Amino acid sequence: MRRLLYLLREAVANVLTNRTTTLVAVATTAFTFACVGVFLLLYVNLKTMASSLEQDIQVMVYLQDDLTEQSRIEIEQQLKIDRAIASLTFVSKERALADFQAQFPSESRLLQGLGQNPLPASFVITLAAESRSSDAMRRWANRTQLIPGVSQVQYNQEWVEALAGIVRYIEVAAIIVGVILSAASVTIIANTIRLALYSRREEIEILGLIGASTTFIRVPYLLEGAALGLCGSALSLVILKGGFELFRHQIHSATRFLGVDALLTFFSFDMCLVLMLVGLFLGCAGSFLSLLRFGEGRA
Amino acid sequence: MIQLFHVSKYYDRRPALSDVTLEIEKGEFVLLMGPSGAGKSTLLKLLIGAERPEEGQILVQGRSLSKLRPSEIPVLRRKVGVVLQDFRLLPKKTVFENVSLPLLVQGASTTEIRRKVAEALRAVGLDHKKDLFPPGLSTGEQQRICIARAIVNGPIMLLADEPTGNLDPDLTSEIIELFKSINARGTTIIVATHDPNVLAQVNRRVITLDHGKVVSSEQGAS
Ligand SMILES: Nc1ncnc2c1ncn2[C@@H]1O[C@H](COP(=O)(O)OP(=O)(O)O)[C@@H](O)[C@H]1O
Numbered sequence: 431m432r433r434l435l436y437l438l439r440e441a442v443a444n445v446l447t448n449r450t451t452t453l454v455a456v457a458t459t460a461f462t463f464a465c466v467g468v469f470l471l472l473y474v475n476l477k478t479m480a481s482s483l484e485q486d487i488q489v490m491v492y493l494q495d496d497l498t499e500q501s502r503i504e505i506e507q508q509l510k511i512d513r514a515i516a517s518l519t520f521v522s523k524e525r526a527l528a529d530f531q532a533q534f535p536s537e538s539r540l541l542q543g544l545g546q547n548p549l550p551a552s553f554v555i556t557l558a559a560e561s562r563s564s565d566a567m568r569r570w571a572n573r574t575q576l577i578p579g580v581s582q583v584q585y586n587q588e589w590v591e592a593l594a595g596i597v598r599y600i601e602v603a604a605i606i607v608g609v610i611l612s613a614a615s616v617t618i619i620a621n622t623i624r625l626a627l628y629s630r631r632e633e634i635e636i637l638g639l640i641g642a643s644t645t646f647i648r649v650p651y652l653l654e655g656a657a658l659g660l661c662g663s664a665l666s667l668v669i670l671k672g673g674f675e676l677f678r679h680q681i682h683s684a685t686r687f688l689g690v691d692a693l694l695t696f697f698s699f700d701m702c703l704v705l706m707l708v709g710l711f712l713g714c715a716g717s718f719l720s721l722l723r724f725g726e727g728r729a
Numbered sequence: 730m731i732q733l734f735h736v737s738k739y740y741d742r743r744p745a746l747s748d749v750t751l752e753i754e755k756g757e758f759v760l761l762m763g764p765s766g767a768g769k770s771t772l773l774k775l776l777i778g779a780e781r782p783e784e785g786q787i788l789v790q791g792r793s794l795s796k797l798r799p800s801e802i803p804v805l806r807r808k809v810g811v812v813l814q815d816f817r818l819l820p821k822k823t824v825f826e827n828v829s830l831p832l833l834v835q836g837a838s839t840t841e842i843r844r845k846v847a848e849a850l851r852a853v854g855l856d857h858k859k860d861l862f863p864p865g866l867s868t869g870e871q872q873r874i875c876i877a878r879a880i881v882n883g884p885i886m887l888l889a890d891e892p893t894g895n896l897d898p899d900l901t902s903e904i905i906e907l908f909k910s911i912n913a914r915g916t917t918i919i920v921a922t923h924d925p926n927v928l929a930q931v932n933r934r935v936i937t938l939d940h941g942k943v944v945s946s947e948q949g950a951s
């Protein structure tokens with residue numbers, strides 16, 4: 431108990447004696463974390479947008495013209511038991527024509543000139559959430575295409591795939607930037623701890639000579655590193671949140687009536703906690719590195 | 730209690746100790762003499778596991794130091810009090826805190842710490858200075874605090890490296906008397922020094938080193 435108190439006091443004393451270095455370290459770590467955060471935010475937002483857009487995507491399954499009522503019902507049965515499909519509506523040839531005429535009244539004469547109804551019957555399908563990714567969609571479309579009586583499966587493929595591509599790029603960029611900048615912040619923290627170790631090397635030697643275990647000697651510095659990482663990530667979240675609100679305000683003024691700003695989301699509370707934990711962990715890793723190097727120098 | 734068999738220690742291939750064999754019994758008061766560079770400090774460092782010999786065996790209480798795992802070294806050091814040449818006090822901690830450190834690191838209770846620190850400070854005659862900071866004390870007092878810190882654990886042996894190095898003759902005899910009284914209570918004491926004043930006052934066993942070799946080991950009269 432007393433020992434724990436001592437260790438905490440030592441960690442606090444470390445921070446206080448190296449106030450400037452500590453502040454600089456927290457600020458730089460916060461800035462590095464914030465850079466990663468920007469990418470993460472971009473990723474989170476595009477991902478949300480992508481899934482909300484995917485929700486609106488409908489797939490058309492066009493039927494062959496010479497299909498009997500019996501085969502149409504069979505196809506419908508088959509589609510209804512498909513787990514990838516969330517809902518489906520049948521659109522008959524007549525219905526398709528009526529819709530077309532309602533949508534494009536000026537062109538309707540063109541169709542009348544043909545004498546017979548050229549529009550095919552179709553099923554309009556919304557896919558289940560787990561089948562909305564571009565890969566799943568493509569696989570599903572290829573499979574459905576093979577059902578006898580189906581003439582064509584159509585959906586806005588380019589759009590879905592382009593969006594998925596962008597999200598994937600951002601994901602990769604976020605990972606790369608995240609790894610590089612995490613390494614940078616580990617280095618920053620490691621350097622700060624190294625300074626602290628250096629300025630107290632005599633005390634550390636004394637502790638070793640009077641029989642302090644390696645753990646006892648190391649704990650204050652691990653605590654300091656953890657605190658640095660935690661403060662850095664917390665501060666970066668504050669910076670990000672500030673920047674995010676500013677950005678949202680700008681968007682709101684620029685696109686007053688579109689409601690685009692309502693689509694933007696910040697990290698959830700849980701996500702914030704996770705990010706702070708990551709900061710704490712990186713801080714520990716930084717001081718651990720310094721302690722290892724410091725230990726090698728002595729032994 | 731302490732046995733060395735053909736121990737050699739090299740720094741950059743140059744021997745600081747070569748082929749040292751000696752034995753020190755429990756309760757002995759040994760002076761380790763020899764000119765500067767003879768290997769006295771190196772020998773003390775070997776005994777607390779701060780350095781490891783390239784050759785030979787060191788046994789402390791029958792246990793071979795070369796077989797200690799790194800995690801066992803702190804355990805050894807808790808049984809050995811050290812007053813090293815450059816082994817200073819922590820200036821920003823009070824006398825009480827400085828002396829309590831060896832107890833603190835092994836997780837002693839508050840009451841135990843209070844009792845043992847008071848005892849150790851009384852033994853060196855400085856219990857009235859426990860709330861002062863080391864820079865406010867004289868060199869003689871600082872050295873006595875170091876000794877209090879070294880004995881607070883009730884160690885089986887006390888190692889001192891040039892403990893009178895920067896003290897005048899009066900303070901030197903004060904420190905020597907202190908060591909004698911600690912030794913009288915059963916603690917084995919090894920003092921490394923090249924100070925002839927110490928030799929004059931301690932009529933005990935003297936081990937003389939030169940160029941890393943034991944050149945003589947003579948029992949004093951008493
Ligand atoms: N850490 C070290 N690195 C290199 N040489 C050392 C080191 N410590 C001691 N030595 C050398 O070992 C020899 C013995 O040193 P030391 O044990 O300090 O002697 P003493 O304490 O008797 O004056 C000296 O020649 C010294 O230069």
Ligand SMILES: [Mg+2]
Pocket residue numbers: 766769770771814890
């Ligand atoms: Mg020496």
